[in-house]
Amino acid sequence: MSRSRTNSGAGELLVELRRETAVPLHQQLESGIRERIRQGLLRADTVMPSTRALATDLGLSRGVVVEAYxxxxxxxxxxxxxxxxxxxxxxxxRAPQAGTKKQPSGPPRIDFKYSRPDVSQFPRAAWLRSIRRVLNETPHLSFAYLDGRGADELRMALADYLNRVRGTSxxxxxxxxxxxxxxxxxxxxQVLAASGFQRLAVEDPSDNELRDVAETAGLKTVGVPVLESGLDVEALERSGADVVLVTAAHQFPTGAVASAETRAALVEWAGRRDALIIEDDYDAEYRYDREPIGAMQGLAPDRxxxxxxxxxxxAPGLRLGWLILPSxxxxxxxxxxxVDDRGSPVLDQLTFADFVARGEFDRHLRRMRPRYRELRDALxxxxxDRLPDLKPIGVSAGLHVMTWLPPDLSEDAVMRAALDRGLGVYGLAPYWVDRAGPAGLVFGYGGLTEAAVVEGIDxxxxAVASVRDHS
Incomplete structure (x- = not known):
């Protein structure tokens, strides 16, 4: 009869032993371990289970394991x-044998990929203090199943913070x-589609990840051009949309800021059409050369x-987000x-609530703004200095800037030439919705050092000179 178990010693070791065969058990154990090492399934310096633990787990005498080892x-x-x-x-x-899938090459040495804050500056000490307070002071019942909206403490702390800092209601x-x-x-x-909404308007260009989600939910997606003053509301009127997603405070990727007139027109459109506005306020806390602009939600909480x-x-790894919803x-x-997940982890919610309520969130943002501004200025x-025909736009806030490319440069050619030099730069092509728009590059700088920014542009x-030389 075939028999296999997983050890409970220093590390898991799944070995199949066939006791009905004439092959001695110590040889079967030797063969099983040897083959896993050859296949790369047991890597260099992996600590093996003790002979006593492995013998107990596999139902062998310790002498059999000792002999195999x-x-x-x-x-x-x-x-x-x-x-x-x-x-x-x-x-x-050794590495896995030939015939296995070839692993992709590593990431660029310097990477201007968007959406990467400087996680090395995560406020560990302050976060740890909040964790300790939560563990010491939180009633036991708070660790039970929660209301689907999340922990009361976090919702209250965030409401106070957002009303104060972002002008929400x-x-x-x-x-x-x-x-x-x-x-x-x-x-x-998903909820909107089930409620009868049919057409989602998105900024064009815009982040492309939500379009597939919308279509999966049953919504048709339509792009609406972005002007210097924000979303083109006249084009939105013509789109037939009944819900629109906007990044009004700092449009992604152009960096355009929705003017007061655009905001008022959007709210008027939503009221007249019985429509809904989704305001993605993804990086509004980081502003450098302009006064803060309040959230649209404060103008029309029911829309x-x-x-x-x-x-x-x-840090993106926290996986903490929040929505302010119409009633x-x-x-x-x-x-x-x-239904989706029974609620986000309560310990993380309560820790963040304490972190926000005690002013640590404000302190962290005050510390990070000048740091990011220095990176923006260096970029x-x-x-x-080096590429004067690449004019940056959208530089007054956020963690990215964008440049249009001159007519003699294509995104693909520049990206390939940059990657050959260990540099990651990214074009606008994926962000266009209903049209093939002008070529450009998006530079995310939040996760880089000033030296890396300077070397990256060099x-x-x-790379640009090489493309031009070969064109």
Whole structure:
């Protein structure tokens, strides 16, 4: 009868032993371990289970395991270390055999990929203090299943913060905590489609990730051009949309700021059409050369869904996002959240609530603004020095800038030449919705150092020169 178990020792080791065969058990164990090392499934320096633990787990005598280990040590597959533990020998371990999928090459050495804040500056000490307070002071019942909207403490802390800093009109009972904008927007579009909404208008150009989500939810997506003053509301009128997604405070990727006239026109459109505005306020806390601009939600709380996230301000890995909902959507959204995942992790919510309520969030943002501004200035200055025909726009806020490309340069050619030099730069092509718009580049700088920004633009200048030389 075939018999296999997984060990409970220092590391898992799945070995199949066939007790009905004439092959001794120690040889079967040797063969199983040897083959896994050859296949690269046990990597160099992996600590093996102790002989006693492995023998217990596999139902063997310890002597059988000792004999197998000794043989593999003699063959050079394992090494015995001081302290009585055994590891896979570095010389014996190898990568997976030929015929397996070739692994992709590593990332660029310098990468201007958008949506990367400087996670090295995450406020660990302040976050740890909040975790300790939560663990020491939170009642036991707070760790039970939550209302679909999320922890009361976080909804109250965020409502106070957003009303103060972003000019929203948020009520804690109308807020919903989600796992970042990705989950929040997906659930929202599903609820809207089920409620009878049919056509979603998005800025053109705009982030492309939400379009597939909208279509999966059953909504038709239509692009609306972006002007210097924000979304073209006249084009929105002609689109037939009944819901529109905007990044009004700092449009992605152009950086355009919706004017007061555009905001008023959007609200008027929503009221007249009985439509809905989704306001993605993804990086409005980072502003450098202009006064803060309040959120649209404060103008029309019954017509605007406000979406925010900690991804750009703290770290994307936290997966913390929030929605301020019109009252009529709260119940359906809370139910959708419960069905989707039973609620976001409560410890993270309560920690963030404490972090916000004690002013740590404000302090972190005050510390990061000058840091990001220095990176922005280094990028803009170096572009002016080395590539003066790439004029940056949308530089007054956020963690990215955009440049249009001159007619003699194509996005693909520049990106390929840059990648050959270990540099990641990214074109506008994926962001256009209903048209093939002008060529350009988007530079995310939040996760870079000033030296990397300067070197990156120098590499880009060399790449552009190479493209022009070969054209």
């Amino acid at each position: 000794q043989q593999l040590v003699a063959e050079g597959y394992l090494v015995s270390r001081t302290g009585g533990y055994t590891q896979v020998a570095p010389a014996a371990a 948020a009520l804690p009972e109308n807020m919903l905590i989600c796992n970042g904008f990705a989950q929040g927007s997906r659930l929202l579009l 605007v869904v406000y979406a925010g996230t900690a991804s750009k301000t703290l 009529r959507l709260v119940e359906a959204m809370a139910a959708a959240k419960v 803009v200055d170096r572009l002016a 590499l880009l200048a060399d």
